Amino acid sequence: MSPHAIEIVPTGANNWWKESTIYQVYPASFKDSNGDGWGDIPGVIEKIPYLHSLGVDVVWLSPMYDSPMHDMGYDISDYEKVLPAYGSVADVEKLIEACHQRGMKLLLDLVINHTSDQHKWFQESRSSKDNAKRDWYFWRPARYDQDGNRLPPTNWRGYFAGSTWTWDEHTQEYYLHLYAKEQPDLNWESAAARKAIYDSAVRFWLEKGVDGFRVDTVNKYSKFTEFTDAAITDPKSYVQPAIAKWCNGPRMHEFLREMYDEVLEPYGDVVTIGELANTPDPEHVLKYVGAEAKQLSMVFHLDIGHVGMGGLEDKYIFHPWQLTQIKSIVGKWQSFVEGTDGWTTVFAENHDNGRSVSRYGSDAPEWREISAKMLALMNVALTGTLFIYQGQEIGMINAPRDWPIDEYKDIEGLGYYREAERQTASGVDPTRKERIMDGLRILARDHSRLPMQWDSSLHAGFSTGTPWMRAHDLYPEINVARQENDAASVLSFWKQVLALRKEHRHLFIHGAFEVVDFENQQTFCFVKSREEKKALVALNFTPESQPFTQATVAGEMKLLVSNSPGSSLDTLQPFEGRIYVS
Ligand code: TEU
DSSP: OOTTOOOOOOSSSOOTTTTOEEEEEOHHHHOOSSSSSSOOHHHHHHTHHHHHHHTOOEEEEOOOEEOOOTTTTSSOSEEEEEOTTTOOHHHHHHHHHHHHTTTOEEEEEEOOSBOOTTSHHHHHHTTOTTOTTGGGBOEEOOEEOTTOOEEOSSOEEOTTSSBSEEEETTTTEEEEOSSOTTSOBBOTTOHHHHHHHIIIIIIHHHTTTOOEEEETTTTOSSOOTTOOOOOOOOTTOSSEEOGGGTSSOTTHHHHHHHHIIIIIGGGSSOEEEEEEOSOOOHHHHHHHHOGGGOSOSEEEETHHHHTTOOOGGGTTSOOOOOHHHHHHHHHHHHHTTTTSSOOOEEOSOOTTSOOHHHHHSOOSTTTHHHHHHHHHHHHHTSSSEEEEETTGGGTOOOOOTTOOGGGOOOHHHHHHHHHHHHHHHTTSSTTHHHHHHHHHHHHOGGGGOSOOOOOSSGGGGSOSSOOSSOOOTTTTTSOHHHHHTOTTSHHHHHHHHHHHHHHTHHHHTTOEEEEESTTOSSEEEEEEEETTEEEEEEEEOSSSOEEOTTHHHHHTSEEEEESSTTOOTTEEOTTOEEEEEO
16 A cells, blocks of 8 residues: 555545645646657656655646647647647556556546637537537627627627637637637537537546546536626726626536536546636535535635736736735635535645745745745645645746746736737726736746756756746756755655645644634634644744744644744744644
8 A cells, every 4th residue: 555545534425535635747847758848748657756755646637638739738629639749648548557556546637618629529510500510619690880890799808818709701600719719618508519528538538547637617618608798897898807607607517417427427436626716605616516416526716826816807917915815715715615515625836826935925035945835834734635736845936027028928828918018009008018017927827837847957857858938047946856855845844744734634634724813914823623633823924023823822732843943932933834733
């Protein structure tokens, strides 16, 4: 049995995935085995022993399917084929075996709200209005204004800026895409389309032995198909934020239950982690993740990633945040499962967000390691399934602030930047271009997509070729090789605290959460409790010493771990984190 074997604590349903530590691999940037500048599956296989030594139980592999890569693989042209730069289906089967032989598991990314416009389904659908697959996507006629100018069917603004509709000259209709025009939305109202999705995207890989899926944009498959205009909230623009028009639509739970009953359940305890947007009501979330709902195992609540962001139309305008915002978000999604048959997730980073040290700690040279350890303590002490993103375990940070926009590759951030360039150039919003650039330096998805930093050799040991994206300038200082044998490193600290999380799983994975001293804007203290056991977690989110307001309580408990050993009981050092137990 693997040393990381997941012994289930009897709390509610015994599911293997509740106590797992899941590590997200972004294949393009993880490890390039053949020197073409792109990460690949053989490179992931090569690093499975490293992940196993870290204490990882499950690997979540972001999309590796064939794709034109407009959205880095979230635009899939063939669910049953692997992007040639990443390898082959046989390579994925070898990866599954490499995980399973170590008692680990492998999850894939399930992207079934949309396909690539190069998928054969869309190519058929767009070929003619009477094609059998025409209704596998959303096609609608144009509207016209009083001057006869053609307009899209609705005024909806997409996630990547611009309209959610693109005109098709050949069949003289618009098609819907919430994301890029190269990502047409599948019409889940079509039973034939759903069956094809289930067979090609889900069953094909379950038959290969995958253990579950992270489910992309999980609550957007059922649209409000009346396709009415969104309210005008941005008078400077024709297109308007319209997220409520496509999130949690009328058949959403029906579709997910159908997929569970017909596709997933026959394969046993297949785990599904939904990416759930725009669903602030915990009661509604329980309708997705309650065991009795038989839809999803758990979901990512994206709120933590939104700290510091503007609204949908201003996602990349940075807003200074207060620690109480983080306390509220963490507390909400820690507590909503208590006393229910639901489950929750813990994460601080993923491929869609800036690095947590840069966003919530400090990436200043003197603070980046200590704040990385402080954030590690927060993550390992929280209830739910824990997710770590590649590089988080060594304290990777955002790209240097002086990198120009040319170093940013992500379609979403570049969409916002180009739109801001136009608005600034036209005088509509003279400062928007600079404000968006400032926001991208903190919030851009690119920051999590720089090559993984393995060692101090050229390109951080990621590739012997020229990486598709520039490696961080600090890779000689921040890399796995430099940290693996350093007991004081961020990597060593993560290994230590992941083991403590398993040792004290009753409290850390299953315990009830309660924040204390909520109004304190410098320190975040919370209690985890289960039966007679209790843990007190104290986190200083500032680069200054702060009074430890819970010192009296802590004095009655045993210090389990600190990132600043030897500090005095009543004062938290800069970015100090401590966990006490009793
Ligand atoms: O992201 C979805 C996504 O980020 C938005 O729908 C999110 O809800 C919004 O930005 C508010 O935070 C997934 C993938 O993670 C992302 O990489 C893809 O670009 C996107 O879907 C399209 O597949």
